[in-house]
Amino acid sequence: MPWDPALYNKFKKERFAPFVDLQKLINVKDGLKVIDLGCGTGELSRMLADSLPDSQLLGIDSSDEMLLESKNYEGSNVNFRKQKIEDAILEDASWDLVFSYSALQWVDHHRVLIPKLIQRVSKGGQLVMQMPSNHEHFTHVTIKELANTYPYNIALDGWARDTPVLSIEEYTTMLYDGGGQSITVFEKIYPHVLEDANALADWTSGTALVPYLERLPKEMHDAFIEKYKEGLKRQYNMSPVFYPFNRILMAATF
Numbered sequence: 001m002p003w004d005p006a007l008y009n010k011f012k013k014e015r016f017a018p019f020v021d022l023q024k025l026i027n028v029k030d031g032l033k034v035i036d037l038g039c040g041t042g043e044l045s046r047m048l049a050d051s052l053p054d055s056q057l058l059g060i061d062s063s064d065e066m067l068l069e070s071k072n073y074e075g076s077n078v079n080f081r082k083q084k085i086e087d088a089i090l091e092d093a094s095w096d097l098v099f100s101y102s103a104l105q106w107v108d109h110h111r112v113l114i115p116k117l118i119q120r121v122s123k124g125g126q127l128v129m130q131m132p133s134n135h136e137h138f139t140h141v142t143i144k145e146l147a148n149t150y151p152y153n154i155a156l157d158g159w160a161r162d163t164p165v166l167s168i169e170e171y172t173t174m175l176y177d178g179g180g181q182s183i184t185v186f187e188k189i190y191p192h193v194l195e196d197a198n199a200l201a202d203w204t205s206g207t208a209l210v211p212y213l214e215r216l217p218k219e220m221h222d223a224f225i226e227k228y229k230e231g232l233k234r235q236y237n238m239s240p241v242f243y244p245f246n247r248i249l250m251a252a253t254f
């Protein structure tokens with residue numbers, strides 16, 4: 001199953017909540033050249049560009065489905081391109097603002113990734129990013145456990161996704177080692193109240209389940225999701241369900 005903008009947008013209010021916190025970390029200047037890594041539908045890219053006077057923004061994403069939506073947010077100062085983050089950061093280009101929102105958790109090897117991101121920041125420019133850090137939450141741990149059971153372990157050939165997300169101490173040190181100044185790094189819990197365990201499952205179906213469903217044969221999808229929902233219902237047999245969602249927010253000037 002590829003990325004599904006409709007499913008992703010189901011919790012748009014909750015997913016967009018940290019954007020306001022992240023925006024506050026941006027040094028607003030006229031005419032910034034901005035890249036948004038993992039721009040998804042482009043809705044936030046448009047909001048970002050509109051908040052930066054005379055900026056030029058390029059949003060890149062690897063998903064055709066998400067980029068299809070981005071047509072709605074294109075304009076003379078906002079463009080989108082299909083590209084992997086891993087490829088974009090190898091290009092010899094520099095940006096006044098390297099921005100990423102809820103996407104870098106999908107890219108492996110952050111000890112390699114972060115220095116490469118820093119290289120793409122122009123002199124005096126900024127790296128500003130947010131990524132979820134809730135991989136220890138029951139919703140995520142349960143997916144890995146389920147993937148390790150028969151028949152999914154066979155179908156997945158033993159694969160399960162390990163998070164590449166590091167501690168905030170490590171990110172802070174990498175930003176400093178890369179020459180960062182005015183470094184701000186913090187982890188914040190966004191408290192969400194969802195209707196029930198099914199709503200929790202819908203939330204993760206739009207994100208954390210995606211790489212598992214991409215790898216499992218289609219005929220196994222329904223049973224995998226059903227088993228996952230059963231596990232969540234056992235744990236969260238209540239309504240509403242409280243979902244404390246950890247996220248890391250960072251900014252540094254170079």
Ligand SMILES: C[S@@+](CC[C@H](N)C(=O)[O-])C[C@H]1O[C@@H](n2cnc3c(N)ncnc32)[C@H](O)[C@@H]1O
Pocket residue numbers: 003037038039040041042043044060061062063066083084085086100101102103106107207
């Ligand atoms: C959780 S969504 C966030 C989208 C957008 N930034 C937002 O907040 O609305 C994550 C996005 O990262 C994209 N993505 C994941 N891995 C990627 C990669 N290696 N290169 C480019 N995009 C990637 C997905 O296609 C998806 O659109």
